[in-house]
Amino acid sequence: MSHTVEILCVGTELLLGNIVNSNAQALSRELSGLGLNVLYHSVVGDNPGRLKAAVDQARKRADVIVTTGGLGPTCDDLTKQTLAECFGKKLVFHPECAQAIEAYFKRMGREMTENNLSQAYLPEDCSILDNAWGTAPGCAFQSGGAYVVMLPGPPRECLPMFKERAAPWLARLSEGVIRSRTLRVFGSTESGVEAIFRDRMNQLTNPTLAPYAKEGEVELRITAKADTAQAADALIAPVEAEVRSVLGDLVYGADVSGLEQVVLELARARGLTLGTAESCTGGLIAKRLTDIPGSACVFKGGVVSYHCEVKAGVLGVDQALLDEKGAVCAEVAEEMALGAKKALGCDLAVAVTGVAGPDPDERGNPVGLVYTALAAPDGTWVKKLDLAAPGARRDRIRTLAANHALDMARRWLEKG
Amino acid sequence: MSHTVEILCVGTELLLGNIVNSNAQALSRELSGLGLNVLYHSVVGDNPGRLKAAVDQARKRADVIVTTGGLGPTCDDLTKQTLAECFGKKLVFHPECAQAIEAYFKRMGREMTENNLSQAYLPEDCSILDNAWGTAPGCAFQSGGAYVVMLPGPPRECLPMFKERAAPWLARLSEGVIRSRTLRVFGSTESGVEAIFRDRMNQLTNPTLAPYAKEGEVELRITAKADTAQAADALIAPVEAEVRSVLGDLVYGADVSGLEQVVLELARARGLTLGTAESCTGGLIAKRLTDIPGSACVFKGGVVSYHCEVKAGVLGVDQALLDEKGAVCAEVAEEMALGAKKALGCDLAVAVTGVAGPDPDERGNPVGLVYTALAAPDGTWVKKLDLAAPGARRDRIRTLAANHALDMARRWLEKG
Numbered sequence: 086m087s088h089t090v091e092i093l094c095v096g097t098e099l100l101l102g103n104i105v106n107s108n109a110q111a112l113s114r115e116l117s118g119l120g121l122n123v124l125y126h127s128v129v130g131d132n133p134g135r136l137k138a139a140v141d142q143a144r145k146r147a148d149v150i151v152t153t154g155g156l157g158p159t160c161d162d163l164t165k166q167t168l169a170e171c172f173g174k175k176l177v178f179h180p181e182c183a184q185a186i187e188a189y190f191k192r193m194g195r196e197m198t199e200n201n202l203s204q205a206y207l208p209e210d211c212s213i214l215d216n217a218w219g220t221a222p223g224c225a226f227q228s229g230g231a232y233v234v235m236l237p238g239p240p241r242e243c244l245p246m247f248k249e250r251a252a253p254w255l256a257r258l259s260e261g262v263i264r265s266r267t268l269r270v271f272g273s274t275e276s277g278v279e280a281i282f283r284d285r286m287n288q289l290t291n292p293t294l295a296p297y298a299k300e301g302e303v304e305l306r307i308t309a310k311a312d313t314a315q316a317a318d319a320l321i322a323p324v325e326a327e328v329r330s331v332l333g334d335l336v337y338g339a340d341v342s343g344l345e346q347v348v349l350e351l352a353r354a355r356g357l358t359l360g361t362a363e364s365c366t367g368g369l370i371a372k373r374l375t376d377i378p379g380s381a382c383v384f385k386g387g388v389v390s391y392h393c394e395v396k397a398g399v400l401g402v403d404q405a406l407l408d409e410k411g412a413v414c415a416e417v418a419e420e421m422a423l424g425a426k427k428a429l430g431c432d433l434a435v436a437v438t439g440v441a442g443p444d445p446d447e448r449g450n451p452v453g454l455v456y457t458a459l460a461a462p463d464g465t466w467v468k469k470l471d472l473a474a475p476g477a478r479r480d481r482i483r484t485l486a487a488n489h490a491l492d493m494a495r496r497w498l499e500k501g
Numbered sequence: 502m503s504h505t506v507e508i509l510c511v512g513t514e515l516l517l518g519n520i521v522n523s524n525a526q527a528l529s530r531e532l533s534g535l536g537l538n539v540l541y542h543s544v545v546g547d548n549p550g551r552l553k554a555a556v557d558q559a560r561k562r563a564d565v566i567v568t569t570g571g572l573g574p575t576c577d578d579l580t581k582q583t584l585a586e587c588f589g590k591k592l593v594f595h596p597e598c599a600q601a602i603e604a605y606f607k608r609m610g611r612e613m614t615e616n617n618l619s620q621a622y623l624p625e626d627c628s629i630l631d632n633a634w635g636t637a638p639g640c641a642f643q644s645g646g647a648y649v650v651m652l653p654g655p656p657r658e659c660l661p662m663f664k665e666r667a668a669p670w671l672a673r674l675s676e677g678v679i680r681s682r683t684l685r686v687f688g689s690t691e692s693g694v695e696a697i698f699r700d701r702m703n704q705l706t707n708p709t710l711a712p713y714a715k716e717g718e719v720e721l722r723i724t725a726k727a728d729t730a731q732a733a734d735a736l737i738a739p740v741e742a743e744v745r746s747v748l749g750d751l752v753y754g755a756d757v758s759g760l761e762q763v764v765l766e767l768a769r770a771r772g773l774t775l776g777t778a779e780s781c782t783g784g785l786i787a788k789r790l791t792d793i794p795g796s797a798c799v800f801k802g803g804v805v806s807y808h809c810e811v812k813a814g815v816l817g818v819d820q821a822l823l824d825e826k827g828a829v830c831a832e833v834a835e836e837m838a839l840g841a842k843k844a845l846g847c848d849l850a851v852a853v854t855g856v857a858g859p860d861p862d863e864r865g866n867p868v869g870l871v872y873t874a875l876a877a878p879d880g881t882w883v884k885k886l887d888l889a890a891p892g893a894r895r896d897r898i899r900t901l902a903a904n905h906a907l908d909m910a911r912r913w914l915e916k917g
Contacts, residue, residue, distance in 0.1 A: 094542075097711070098713055098722075099525075099526075099529070099542065100529055100539045100540065100541075100542065101529060101530070101533050101539070101681070101724070102525075102526045102527065102528070102529030102530030102531075102533060102539075103530075103683075103713070103722070104526070105521055105522070105523055105525075105526040106521070106522050106525060106526070106542070107521055109515075109518075109521075109522060109544070110515075110518045110520070110521040110522070111518065112518070113515070113516055113517060113518030114517070114518030114519075115518075117517055117518060123516045123517070123518075124516065124545070124546065124551065125516075125543065125544065125545060125551075125555075126510075126515065126516065126522070126542070126543065126544035127541065127542065127543045127544070128525070128541065128542035128543070129540070129541060130540065135540060135541075135562075138562070139541075142558065146551075146554070157691065157692070157714070158691075158692040158695065159691070159692065159695040159699075159712065160695075160699060160702070160703065161711065189890060192889060192890050193889075193890040194887055195690065195693075198692050198693060198696040199696075200692055200695065200696055200699075201692050218894070220692075239714055241716070241896075241897070295519075297519055298520075361784075361805070363784075363787075365791075366788075366791075367787050367788055367790070367791025367792075367796075367800075368777075368779075368784030368785070368786070368787030368788040368791065368803060368805065369784070369788045369791075370784070371779075371783050371784030371787075371788075371805040371807075372782075372783055372784035372785045372787075372788045374783070375781075375782075375783025375784065375785075375805070375807065375857075375899075376783075376895075376896065376899075378858070378859050378860075378895055380783075380807075381807055381808070384783075384807050385807055385808040385810070385811055386804070386805045386806050386807040386808055386811035386815070387784060387804075387805035387807075388802065388803075388804055388805070388815070389777070389784065389787040389791070389802045389803035389804070389805070390802050391787075391791065391796075391797055391800050391801060391802040391803075392797070392801040392802055394801070394846055395801055395802035395845055395846075398844070398845075398846065399802070399804070399815065399844055399845070428814070428815055429808075429811055429814075429815070430810055430811075430814065442794070443794050444794075479792075479794060480792065483791075483792075
């Protein structure tokens with residue numbers, strides 16, 4: 086029998102709309118990946134009565150309950166107490182958790198307040214889900230026919246806790262192995278990809294094929310279920326080959342964190358170094374490249390030339406050109422890339438100049454007009470972009486501009 | 502009696518984690534702003550049986566039900582039918598809706614398929630919520646003690662529909678307004694802040710006071726309910742004053758997007774320009790400053806000096822110093838800040854150099870060792886930080902390092 090899941094998120098900040106429930110989305114994807122059917126999300130505030138009623142209800146309609154939030158040290162963190170009560174369990178002090186919390190504060194060089202030790206109380210007979218990303222441990226237990234997993238609320242703790250701690254615990258409920266492979270596509274829209282593969286997606290049942298919109302790009306996920314990982318991978322391979330043959334070099338990678346990872350790996354493989362010159366993206370490309378551990382092997386540095394005098398003074402862009410044409414034109418993009426290549430002493434430099442908005446620039450260039458450039462050992466290239474689509478605001482224009490610049494480098498590096 | 506709300510979102514794509522439930526967040530904010538207490542969010546898939554059960558449950562625990570999704574023309578759009586059934590109403594064809602749908606397709610220059618006219622069937626005796634942003638009209642009705650509002654799922658339709666159509670209809674239920682003010686705190690932990698204010702938080706009922714952990718900082722939110730915005734603000738003011746008097750300059754702002762916004766505003770007010778020199782943060786500070794529209798008034802640019810030769814070549818850091826002490830030391834941080842100030846021609850420059858991990862640097866400096874520096878017209882300052890903690894991975898170390906650098910600038914600017 087297939088298991089059904091309710092994700093129950095606890096936090097008044099969600100009900101006030103202060104934060105979006107990104108945990109519910111991320112956990113839904115992960116749980117679906119385990120072959121568990123998520124049938125309900127619910128959110129209640131930091132109120133024990135309403136939480137208790139929500140748990141009672143979840144037990145009636147699902148057999149796996151995954152909670153987020155309310156595990157912290159403060160007096161409105163009531164999830165453990167309430168769930169323990171619902172399932173007739175006591176809270177028990179776990180000295181090993183207390184030690185871990187104390188050690189955490191010691192390493193942080195901070196003084197631990199007494200209330201932090203309340204986090205070491207967990208339901209009796211539970212599996213502790215050790216929190217390597219914060220102080221509040223999670224826990225999991227089985228009671229009657231129900232499987233309960235409690236995770237902390239902050240997304241940067243919740244998601245790794247699920248992947249590293251809860252998923253192995255829940256694996257027993259999964260019948261067989263579910264594997265997925267995510268192809269990353271840049272240069273098409275979700276609806277464009279969906280239109281191409283609609284019939285295939287409807288035909289396919291194992292593996293399945295599904296598109297997901299990402300910030301400025303598209304993911305195509307192939308998911309297979311089989312008795313072994315090997316058998317699942319064997320189901321995935323022909324579908325991946327089919328997608329790649331249809332989309333060609335729109336597919337820039339599989340199971341990668343983004344264009345920046347692919348660019349770094351390609352450059353490292355070819356022994357080339359990278360640099361950036363950024364105006365409207367303001368450091369976003371450099372930030373994304375350096376998000377990746379080990380990027381220092383390849384990435385030498387960047388210049389954020391937000392003002393024209395930095396474009397001229399640090400990157401050596403011709404002042405007369407800036408005076409005549411302004412900062413947003415193909416020639417400046419090209420000179421920025423060449424200037425970065427020279428100033429930073431790198432083999433390959435990308436540059437971006439444009440109007441991220443919300444307002445047109447002082448020369449009347451419209452929001453969304455962006456030039457990206459690539460300076461390589463064998464030449465320079467410039468691309469003119471119109472990123473002003475309905476709903477494309479500042480952050481999206483910046484993300485798309487960064488993607489386009491990175492994609493220019495990716496395509497050049499792939500040619501070699 | 503105060504009204505209570507359940508937001509009930511219908512859509513299998515939410516349960517699969519394909520999209521995040523941004524409607525629930527946006528509607529929660531709007532409804533709270535009307536003085537209505539959102540007590541529950543729930544999500545069910547496109548399944549009439551589970552939707553009916555969810556509606557029945559929502560009626561028991563809330564008197565206002567706001568649904569999103571399932572109003573479209575396809576066969577799995579079942580919200581109207583199901584809600585009508587739950588409340589014993591018939592669906593009635595509304596010719597004026599059919600005309601509006603036909604007109605919409607005409608305007609868009611698209612052909613209308615017959616199934617689109619199913620959207621003109623709405624529950625009898627309802628108020629039509631005309632959809633100027635798409636094809637599916639919404640509706641609202643009162644039945645017994647319940648108030649029901651149905652909105653379309655796409656966020657670009659749902660939110661304007663709420664603001665322009667549903668909010669006026671719901672205004673009759675509003676008893677006063679809810680206002681909140683969020684104080685941003687850098688330099689303490691959530692549990693530290695909670696320990697200080699625990700008694701006050703327990704005493705306070707209107708306004709309430711609650712702490713929230715943010716990436717590398719803490720929020721303290723004060724929320725008040727009153728007949729008018731002015732009266733609510735008057736309840737908030739003394740609690741804000743109390744918090745500020747206790748925490749002093751740990752409070753860096755109220756209702757702001759982050760340290761970067763405060764730094765930009767303070768610099769603008771003083772007519773000073775900013776620049777950055779970043780090693781381990783790799784462009785993150787520049788990126789955060791330029792996230793903010795209008796940052797070009799203040800922010801001149803930055804140098805991401807990831808490699809030592811960029812520190813020496815672009816920022817003018819002494820090569821002998823780099824050879825002797827390496828990149829991670831107080832002297833280099835100071836020279837980076839001074840070099841950025843000079844190269845970028847700015848009044849105030851912040852610099853960061855350190856080890857973000859995952860591995861110690863080649864000189865054996867540990868992960869989390871970071872130096873931040875500030876070069877200002879009246880001197881330079883350097884801060885040594887140990888940001889290593891169990892949960893402090895690369896991204897968190899970088900966020901904290903950026904926060905510390907921005908906070909140095911904030912504190913210098915506030916002194917003026």
